[in-house]
Amino acid sequence: MDGMNALNDAVVRPRSPSNTTPEAFGLSYDDGVAARTRAAYERVKSVIPAEEWPRHAPFIDAINRLKAEKNAVILAHNYMTPEIFHCIGDFMGDSLALAREAARTDADLIVQAGVHFMAETAKILSPEKTVLIPDLEAGCSLAASITAADIRLIKERYPGAPVVTYVNTSAEVKAESDVTCTSSNARQVVEWAAQEWGSDTVILLPDEFLARNVASQTPIRIITWHGRCEVHERFSAEDIRELRDANPGVSVLAHPECPPDVLAEADFAGSTSAMANYAKESGAKKVVLITECSMSDNVAVENPGVDFIRPCNLCPHMKRITLAGVYEALLHNRHEVEVDPGIAERARAAMQRMLDLPPAAAPAQFDVKAPQRDVVVL
Numbered sequence: 392m393d394g395m396n397a398l399n400d401a402v403v404r405p406r407s408p409s410n411t412t413p414e415a416f417g418l419s420y421d422d423g424v425a426a427r428t429r430a431a432y433e434r435v436k437s438v439i440p441a442e443e444w445p446r447h448a449p450f451i452d453a454i455n456r457l458k459a460e461k462n463a464v465i466l467a468h469n470y471m472t473p474e475i476f477h478c479i480g481d482f483m484g485d486s487l488a489l490a491r492e493a494a495r496t497d498a499d500l501i502v503q504a505g506v507h508f509m510a511e512t513a514k515i516l517s518p519e520k521t522v523l524i525p526d527l528e529a530g531c532s533l534a535a536s537i538t539a540a541d542i543r544l545i546k547e548r549y550p551g552a553p554v555v556t557y558v559n560t561s562a563e564v565k566a567e568s569d570v571t572c573t574s575s576n577a578r579q580v581v582e583w584a585a586q587e588w589g590s591d592t593v594i595l596l597p598d599e600f601l602a603r604n605v606a607s608q609t610p611i612r613i614i615t616w617h618g619r620c621e622v623h624e625r626f627s628a629e630d631i632r633e634l635r636d637a638n639p640g641v642s643v644l645a646h647p648e649c650p651p652d653v654l655a656e657a658d659f660a661g662s663t664s665a666m667a668n669y670a671k672e673s674g675a676k677k678v679v680l681i682t683e684c685s686m687s688d689n690v691a692v693e694n695p696g697v698d699f700i701r702p703c704n705l706c707p708h709m710k711r712i713t714l715a716g717v718y719e720a721l722l723h724n725r726h727e728v729e730v731d732p733g734i735a736e737r738a739r740a741a742m743q744r745m746l747d748l749p750p751a752a753a754p755a756q757f758d759v760k761a762p763q764r765d766v767v768v769l
């Protein structure tokens with residue numbers, strides 16, 4: 392997709408993808424709901440128009456009551472819309488942060504406001520808890536790009552090289568892996584695995600662009616897979632140049648699932664948490680986040696003094712999660728995510744190796760000026 396198409400997406404994107412009304416669920420907006428949700432609205436009023444609030448507030452009110460009744464928590468990924476992220480999320484963040492919270496929580500019920508591999512991750516780390524996902528079709532192009540059988544073939548081809556798998560994968564794929572990683576810690580995990588396995592080569596799967604971007608930050612030889620995030624692969628270096636021309640002085644922050652030439656045009660690159668920290672702490676007055684649409688809305692809520700330019704791409708999988716869907720999930724305890732115990736045990740071992748690594752003082756950032764290096768793409 393060329394630059395203008397990416398920019399046009401920002402213009403036509405819906406603020407809320409759900410057309411489902413509270414009334415369809417027997418909920419309504421009244422003075423009591425308005426009073427109980429006032430603090431939530433104060434948090435998001437910079438990104439949600441007042442006339443939209445009566446459509447969200449009855450769901451938010453009902454969800455918050457159901458959570459208390461059922462000892463439930465909601466894990467909300469950064470790519471959720473602000474009325475989910477800021478108004479019903481108990482733990483918010485990127486995949487790594489949510490994985491850590493899933494392992495720690497003493498709630499009986501976890502609702503994953505995110506995509507299916509994240510719900511599986513929560514179940515793997517908390518097998519005794521009930522994990523729900525509001526929409527079973529909330530998938531991921533990266534997770535769909537590779538199977539456990541693919542990993543077994545790759546391991547036969549490169550014996551002795553550790554397999555580092557991005558958390559954006561199925562439980563079966565994690566179970567075939569030596570250790571998992573996220574975009575926050577990919578380089579750290581790759582270098583740790585190389586040392587532990589005594590190998591100068593690491594298999595880093597399945598995101599080709601993340602692997603290429605990590606390869607430019609480390610001397611380790613990287614073998615990867617041709618998986619792509621359908622959201623981040625659509626950004627181009629030309630998009631960034633057009634943005635700079637249209638917005639002089641803007642700071643460009645890119646996610647490492649973007650192509651390497653996009654990172655080379657950026658001022659900063661890092662995981663969603665690293666981008667959020669940069670927006671908060673760098674002192675930049677005008678910022679563009681080269682990532683999924685809702686991320687900008689959610690970071691903007693916390694940084695009222697920063698002007699966010701918002702060209703972005705929607706993740707159609709993330710946008711399957713709506714307030715109405717979360718409400719129904721909690722009300723009816725659906726859809727429960729199960730992982731075969733044998734697979735879960737092996738996947739947990741791979742995840743635990745990652746979680747046992749010392750947490751970095753701050754999410755890793757990528758040196759956008761580092762020269763690109765060759766990787767093997769399978």
Ligand code: SF4
Binds near residue numbers: 470531707
């Ligand atoms: S944004 Fe990309 S990596 Fe994340 S769920 Fe969507 S397709 Fe998958």
